[in-house]
Amino acid sequence: MTTAAPVRRVVIVGASAAGLTAAEALRREGFEGAVTLVGEEHHLPYDRPPLSKQILTGAWPVERAALRRPSDLDALGLDLRLGSRAVRLSPASRTVTLADGAELGYDALIVATGVRPRRLAGHTAPGVHVLRTLEDARRMRERLGAGRRLVVIGAGFLGSEVAAAARSLGASVTVVETAPLPLARVVGDRVGAHLAQLHRDHGVDLRTGVRVGEIVAHGGQVGGVTLTDGTVLPADDVLVAIGSEPNTDWLGGSGLDLADGVVCDQHLTAGPGVYAAGDVARWHHPLFGATLRVEHRTNAAEQGIAAARALLAPERARPFAPVPYFWSDQHGVRIQAFGHLRDHDEAQVVEGAPAEGRFLVAYRTGRRLTGALAVAMPPKALHPWRAAIAAETDWRTLPTAPLPA
Amino acid sequence: MHVEVDQPKCVASGQCVLMAPDVFDQDDDGIVELLTDRPGPGHRDGVREAAAVCPAAAIRLEEE
Known part of the structure; x- marks a missing residue:
C-alpha cells in the first residue's frame, strides 16, 4: 500500500x-x-x-x-x-x-x-410482523398476550426467542419450520432436538418439515397461515423470521x-x-x-x-480473527457458543447430558475443533473450549473428559 | 477510573473476564462480578476494551 x-x-x-x-x-x-x-x-x-x-x-x-x-x-x-x-x-x-x-x-x-429481515413477498397486512427495530418490537408487544394466537415462520434463533417470549405472555404459539429440526444446520441434530423438545415442554406447537403456502388475510387483517399440505393455522399475528x-x-x-x-x-x-x-x-x-x-x-x-x-x-493492522460468540435465551434456558459451528462435520456431547438439560457440545470441522456450545451450563465451562478453538486444536488430541479449566 | 456494572443487564458472555481478568469475574450463573471498581493503571486498557465489547452494554466507565 x-x-x-x-x-x-x-x-x-x-x-x-x-x-x-x-x-x-x-x-x-x-x-x-x-x-x-x-x-x-x-x-x-x-x-x-x-x-x-x-x-x-x-x-x-x-x-x-x-x-x-x-x-x-x-x-x-x-x-x-x-x-x-x-x-x-x-x-x-x-x-x-x-x-x-x-x-x-x-x-x-x-x-x-x-x-x-427477509420478508415474504406481498404480505403487509396488519398483524404480519418482522422483528429488527424497536418499532417492530413495540408493535408486537402491543398485540401479544393471553388469548392471542401467534404463528412464527422460521425456527431460527429469532423465531425461537420470540416464541418463548410470547408463551411467557400467555399467547398460543405455533412455530413452523421447513427443516426437520430447529437450527440443526448450525448446532447439529442433538442440540436441535433438545431445542425442539424445550419448545414443546413450554407449550409451543412446533411443526417441523412443513412449508408455508401463504399468509391469509381477511378484511385487511391477518387470519392465519396455510401450509402446503393444506393445513390452516389460524393466527392473530404472524412473525416472519426467515433470515x-x-x-x-x-x-x-x-x-x-x-x-x-x-x-x-x-x-x-x-x-x-x-x-x-x-x-x-x-x-x-x-x-x-x-x-x-x-x-x-x-x-x-x-x-x-x-x-x-x-x-x-x-x-x-492485524488480521481480524476473533473466536465468534453468540448466546440465545429460550424458555428460561441460556444457550452459549464459541467458534464457527455452521456446516460442522461432527458434534459430540463432551460434558453433562441432554437428558439432564445441561450439557456442552464440541464441534469438529475437518480435523479441528471449531466450536463449542453449552446449554444451561455455568458459562465459565466454555472458556477452556474457547481457548482450544483459538489454538486450532486437533480433534484427535481432545480429552474425552472435560478440559481442565 | 471508576467502573460500574449493571448486573441485571449482564448476559454472562464473559468477554470482560477474558479481557480484564483482574477486574471482572463471573458467578456460577455467569453474571459479572467486580473485583475492584478502581482498576490500577496496568488494567485500564483491558477494562476499556471490555466495556467496548460487552454485548449487553452492562459496563460503564468514568475516566477521572
Whole structure:
C-alpha cells in the first residue's frame, strides 16, 4: 500500500452496535478529527438482542435498550446524523450521499449498515410482523398476550426467542419450520432436538418439515397461515423470521464487491479508504479458513473496533480473527457458543447430558475443533473450549473428559 | 477510573473476564462480578476494551 494521506474526516454509516463501537474506538485511540455517524433510525443507538427478549415481554422499558447514555454520546463529539439514510457511495470523490441530498466527504469510511429481515413477498397486512427495530418490537408487544394466537415462520434463533417470549405472555404459539429440526444446520441434530423438545415442554406447537403456502388475510387483517399440505393455522399475528439480507443496496455502482455483504480483506478493507464492520461485513477469517459474515452482537462490537484501528493505522493492522460468540435465551434456558459451528462435520456431547438439560457440545470441522456450545451450563465451562478453538486444536488430541479449566 | 456494572443487564458472555481478568469475574450463573471498581493503571486498557465489547452494554466507565 502507498503512503496514505492523514485521515482527518471519518464517516461511519450505520449507528447501531458496530458503528457506535467504531466511533468510540476512534476516540479511544486518540483520533481528534471529524467523525460523522449516520443512522437511518431516529433513535439514539440501541441494542437489538433485548428486542426479542426483555423488550418484547415488557420486562424492560424501551429506554433500557439504549447502548449508551446521552452524556456518554455527547462526550464523543460526533456529528450524529440520525433519521438519515445513505443512498450512494462515490469512491472516486470519497463522498457519501444521504437521502436528503447532503454529501459527506470522507478520508475514511466505515460501512456498518447491518441487515434487514427477509420478508415474504406481498404480505403487509396488519398483524404480519418482522422483528429488527424497536418499532417492530413495540408493535408486537402491543398485540401479544393471553388469548392471542401467534404463528412464527422460521425456527431460527429469532423465531425461537420470540416464541418463548410470547408463551411467557400467555399467547398460543405455533412455530413452523421447513427443516426437520430447529437450527440443526448450525448446532447439529442433538442440540436441535433438545431445542425442539424445550419448545414443546413450554407449550409451543412446533411443526417441523412443513412449508408455508401463504399468509391469509381477511378484511385487511391477518387470519392465519396455510401450509402446503393444506393445513390452516389460524393466527392473530404472524412473525416472519426467515433470515436477513445485508443492507448493501445503497452501495450499488460503487465498485465494491457485494457478494452477500460487503466483501473485505482480513483487515476489513473493502476498497481504498473503505472498511466494513458488523452484520454487513464479509471477510476471510484466517482461523476457520472460510469467508464469513457473522450476524452476532459480539462480532459487531469487535469488528467495529478492529475497523477503527485498521483505518487509523493500516500499517499495523492485524488480521481480524476473533473466536465468534453468540448466546440465545429460550424458555428460561441460556444457550452459549464459541467458534464457527455452521456446516460442522461432527458434534459430540463432551460434558453433562441432554437428558439432564445441561450439557456442552464440541464441534469438529475437518480435523479441528471449531466450536463449542453449552446449554444451561455455568458459562465459565466454555472458556477452556474457547481457548482450544483459538489454538486450532486437533480433534484427535481432545480429552474425552472435560478440559481442565 | 471508576467502573460500574449493571448486573441485571449482564448476559454472562464473559468477554470482560477474558479481557480484564483482574477486574471482572463471573458467578456460577455467569453474571459479572467486580473485583475492584478502581482498576490500577496496568488494567485500564483491558477494562476499556471490555466495556467496548460487552454485548449487553452492562459496563460503564468514568475516566477521572
